[in-house]
Amino acid sequence: MxxxxxxxxxxxxxxxxxxxxxxxxxxxxxxxxxxxxxxxxxxxxxxxxxxxxxxxxxxxxxxxxxxxxxxxxxxxxxxxxxxxxxxxxxxxxxxxxxxxxxxxxxxxxxxxxxxxxxxxxxxxxxxxxxxxxxxxxxxxxxxxxxxxxxxxxxxxxxxxxxxxxxxxxxxxxxxxxxxxxxxxxxxxxxxxxxxxxxxxxxxxxxxxxxxxxxxxxxxxxxRMEPKWIMTRSLRTGIINYSIDRARRPGLQGAVLLQAKNVISLGLSLVRAVSVFAKTGQPLVATHPVLLSVGRVLASIGITLSPYKAKPQS
CATH class of the missing domain: 3.90.550.10 (Spore Coat Polysaccharide Biosynthesis Protein SpsA; Chain A)
Structure with a gap:
């Protein structure tokens, strides 16, 4: 020792x-x-x-x-x-x-x-x-x-x-x-x-x-299942919004972030098409869209708790 x-x-x-x-x-x-x-x-x-x-x-x-x-x-x-x-x-x-x-x-x-x-x-x-x-x-x-x-x-x-x-x-x-x-x-x-x-x-x-x-x-x-991966993409969007919101508190911040969410959602569809054309993989193409959807969910107070374990008996 x-x-x-x-x-x-x-x-x-x-x-x-x-x-x-x-x-x-x-x-x-x-x-x-x-x-x-x-x-x-x-x-x-x-x-x-x-x-x-x-x-x-x-x-x-x-x-x-x-x-x-x-x-x-x-x-x-x-x-x-x-x-x-x-x-x-x-x-x-x-x-x-x-x-x-x-x-x-x-x-x-x-x-x-x-x-x-x-x-x-x-x-x-x-x-x-x-x-x-x-x-x-x-x-x-x-x-x-x-x-x-x-x-x-x-x-x-x-x-x-x-x-x-x-x-x-x-x-x-x-x-x-x-x-x-x-x-x-x-x-x-x-x-x-x-x-x-x-x-x-x-x-x-x-x-x-x-x-x-x-x-x-x-x-x-x-963690290799599509459901888990897609939920993780949603969660990442929720996290990103939560961090942005902490940096931009108040009504003005909320308005700016809602505008960002709308733009992000529109661009995500373009990115999804581009990703699919490049990779040919639908699962990969869902990622940018789910990131943006996660941001929207977070903005209306919807979140996820994947790491909250059930009590052991």
Whole structure:
């Protein structure tokens, strides 16, 4: 077990995926780094607490530095906020705080590349590619769908990143943001990461990208079904509108966004035809239309809660 203070802390919010978490933790044990790092896992299942047991067993067996805690208040943003808060409290000298999900694994050079990019570019937030591994052979429509794509960028500065499944935040992020937490209104809808990064950009924080820091996300069969994918497109539209609305409050903001929704809906039909002509895939062509429909639904108060789990008996 290392006695050196960690330079980075890897945070993992986890909810009822013990087998996935085992893979995630195993990938962290393979990291090729020349600095100390710690692991903080937040079990968001206050009843079963399987992630707590998995993590404690892993830390005992490997001797790696880290701790696990339970966040009983269910919600993705509650778990993420708890993870970052615990990491900063336990390891105040750490310079970087990273996040990986419990359905993902990290390549052996992931952590080294994320930290190196942050230091070389002197940026506040770093992202990296997320490659999807499907549980069964994917159809062409699934493979080409934007929801399963990743930013295709070279290592270097970028305007902004969008997802927290492969990200690094420097200590400066928490010191400079007026509200350095994920907004809990996105707990069961998703999109707390997009809102967080949007606020970070507005605060003047700088973003970088490292193409070499690869994360693999395992996609279960149910998330390859057209119904799930189309609902996810709707949800993305709802998220986008919610973030826009937070930036433009009041009556004037509502009027401007309704105009934007009308224009978006019209353009989405043109985009859908263009996408279908290019790909020949109806599922892919539904994406721009459903994004716009999601915006309209959000504007009249209709939302979704895909991440709200039913209580276990």
């Amino acid at each position: 290392t006695t050196q203070a960690p330079h980075a802390v890897v945070c993992i919010p986890s909810f009822r995926r013990p087998d996935g978490l085992k893979k995630t933790l195993a990938s962290l044990a393979t990291q090729q780094v020349d600095f100390a790092f710690a692991i903080v896992v937040i079990d968001n299942d206050g009843v079963g607490q399987e992630a707590l047991a998995v993590t404690q067993s892993f830390l005992t067996e490997t001797g790696m530095l880290g701790q696990a805690f339970v966040e009983p208040q269910q919600g993705n943003c509650y778990a993420i906020n708890s993870a970052f808060a615990k990491a900063r409290s336990l390891y105040p000298s750490a310079s970087y705080f990273l996040m990986i999900d419990d359905d993902e694994t990290a390549s052996s050079v992931w952590l080294a590349n994320m930290v190196r990019t942050a230091e070389t570019l002197d940026v506040d937030i770093v992202g990296g590619p997320v490659i999807r591994a499907f549980d069964k052979p994917a159809s062409k429509g699934v493979e080409l769908h934007p929801l399963f794509g990743s930013i295709e960028a070279k290592t270097g500065p970028v305007d902004m990143i969008h997802g927290s499944g492969n990200c690094l935040l420097s200590k400066r992020v928490f010191e400079r943001l007026e509200k350095p937490q994920f907004d809990v209104q996105f707990n069961f809808l998703g999109g707390g990461d997009m809102d967080f990064f949007t606020r970070s950009k507005r605060a003047g924080l700088r973003f970088g990208w490292t193409a070499e820091a690869i994360i693999t996300e395992f996609v279960p069969v149910e």
